[in-house]
Amino acid sequence: MNPRILLLALGMFALGTDAFIVAGVLPVIAQDTGVSEGLVGQLITVFSLTYGLGAPVLAALSGRWAPNRVLIGASGLLCLANLASALAPSFPILLLTRILAGCFAATYTPLAFAAGMSLAPPARRGQALALVVSGLNIATVLGAPLGTWIGERLGWRLSFAMVALLAGIASLCLLLCGLPRSAPPSPLSLQERLRPIAQPRVMLVLLPALLWNIGVYSMYAYVAPFIQQQLQIRDVSLLLACFGLGIVCANRLSSLLADRFNPQRLIIVFLAMLIVLQLLLPLVVTTFVGGAIMFILWGMSFALLFIPQQQRLLNIAPEHANVILALNNSALYLGIAGGAAVGGLALRAFAITQLAWIGIVPLLTALLIVAFYQRRLSTC
Known part of the structure; x- marks a missing residue:
C-alpha cells in the first residue's frame, strides 16, 4: 500500500478529532470562557453546519483547481484554523x-477519499478507501479521548493545538512527498450537485439519516457534563473511548450483515436498538462499568446504520452515486449541527439527563419514515 495513503488517513484522523473534541472538553471551555454549556455546544453546531452546507458549495467552487493542491492547502488551512482556536x-x-x-474539513474529506483510491491499483482501491476512512474511526477511539484527557489536565487550548499539530504534520508530509498531479475533473455546478434532492425517493432516504443524527447528537454533544453529573467524575476520556470502540466494532459487523440481509430491514432493526439503548442511557449510566457497557452498545447501534444507509442510497440512485453519497455526508453533519443546537436549547428548560429522551423524538420519526418507505416498496 502506498505510504502516502497513511498521510491522508492522518489528515482524516486530525479532522475526526477536530469534529468530536469539543464534546469532551465542553465543561472546561464553559468554565474558562464564562459562558453556558449550552452555548459552548454551539461550537459543534457551527462546525458541523458549515461542513454540511459548505461541502457541496466548496466542491463546486474548488472544482476548477488541481485536486492535489486543494487537498494539501485544505489540510494546511485546517491546521491554521485549529491554531487560531487554541489562541482565540x-x-x-x-x-x-x-x-x-x-470549511476546510468539508474541502479536505472528499478529495482525500478520491486521492486515496488514485494511489492504489484498481484491485486494491476498496482497501485504500477503507484505510483513509479508518482515520475517522480511530479518531473516535483515540483522538477525541486523548484530546479530552489533555484538555482536562492541561487546558482546552492544548486540545486544539494537538489537532493543529496533527493536521500540520499531515499537510507538510503530503507537500514533501507529493500527490499525483491530475487535471481538474469536469466541474459539477451547485445545481447539479443538489439535483438528486428533488427526487422524493432520495429525500425519503436522506431525511431519516438527518433525523437520527439529530437524535444522537442532542445527547452526545453534551456527553461530558452528563457523565460528570451521573458518575461524579472529572475524567470522561475513557467512556468516550468506549463509545468510539463501539463504532469501530460496528463497522466490521455492519459490513458482514449488509452482505446477507436487506439494508432497509437492517436500518429498521438498528434504529429500534438505538432507541431502546438511548432510552436506557440515563438509567444505566450510574456506575463506571454500567457506563462503559452502555457507551459501547450505544456507539455500536449508532454506527451500524452507516453501511446499510450507503447501500440504500446506491440502490435507489446508482447513476448519481458520487453526488448522492456526498449529500448523505452533508445530511450527517447537518444532523450533528441540529442535534447540538436542539440539546443547547433544551438545556434551558430540561435537566441534562433528559437530553437522551428528547433525542428519542427525531429517532422515532426517522424509524417511522423508514418503515413507511419499506411498506411503500413492498406494495409496489
Whole structure:
C-alpha cells in the first residue's frame, strides 16, 4: 500500500478529532470562557453546519483547481484554523475559528477519499478507501479521548493545538512527498450537485439519516457534563473511548450483515436498538462499568446504520452515486449541527439527563419514515 495513503488517513484522523473534541472538553471551555454549556455546544453546531452546507458549495467552487493542491492547502488551512482556536482571545472569536475549520474539513474529506483510491491499483482501491476512512474511526477511539484527557489536565487550548499539530504534520508530509498531479475533473455546478434532492425517493432516504443524527447528537454533544453529573467524575476520556470502540466494532459487523440481509430491514432493526439503548442511557449510566457497557452498545447501534444507509442510497440512485453519497455526508453533519443546537436549547428548560429522551423524538420519526418507505416498496 502506498505510504502516502497513511498521510491522508492522518489528515482524516486530525479532522475526526477536530469534529468530536469539543464534546469532551465542553465543561472546561464553559468554565474558562464564562459562558453556558449550552452555548459552548454551539461550537459543534457551527462546525458541523458549515461542513454540511459548505461541502457541496466548496466542491463546486474548488472544482476548477488541481485536486492535489486543494487537498494539501485544505489540510494546511485546517491546521491554521485549529491554531487560531487554541489562541482565540474570546468566545466569539473561537466560534469564528470553528466555522473556518468546518470549511476546510468539508474541502479536505472528499478529495482525500478520491486521492486515496488514485494511489492504489484498481484491485486494491476498496482497501485504500477503507484505510483513509479508518482515520475517522480511530479518531473516535483515540483522538477525541486523548484530546479530552489533555484538555482536562492541561487546558482546552492544548486540545486544539494537538489537532493543529496533527493536521500540520499531515499537510507538510503530503507537500514533501507529493500527490499525483491530475487535471481538474469536469466541474459539477451547485445545481447539479443538489439535483438528486428533488427526487422524493432520495429525500425519503436522506431525511431519516438527518433525523437520527439529530437524535444522537442532542445527547452526545453534551456527553461530558452528563457523565460528570451521573458518575461524579472529572475524567470522561475513557467512556468516550468506549463509545468510539463501539463504532469501530460496528463497522466490521455492519459490513458482514449488509452482505446477507436487506439494508432497509437492517436500518429498521438498528434504529429500534438505538432507541431502546438511548432510552436506557440515563438509567444505566450510574456506575463506571454500567457506563462503559452502555457507551459501547450505544456507539455500536449508532454506527451500524452507516453501511446499510450507503447501500440504500446506491440502490435507489446508482447513476448519481458520487453526488448522492456526498449529500448523505452533508445530511450527517447537518444532523450533528441540529442535534447540538436542539440539546443547547433544551438545556434551558430540561435537566441534562433528559437530553437522551428528547433525542428519542427525531429517532422515532426517522424509524417511522423508514418503515413507511419499506411498506411503500413492498406494495409496489
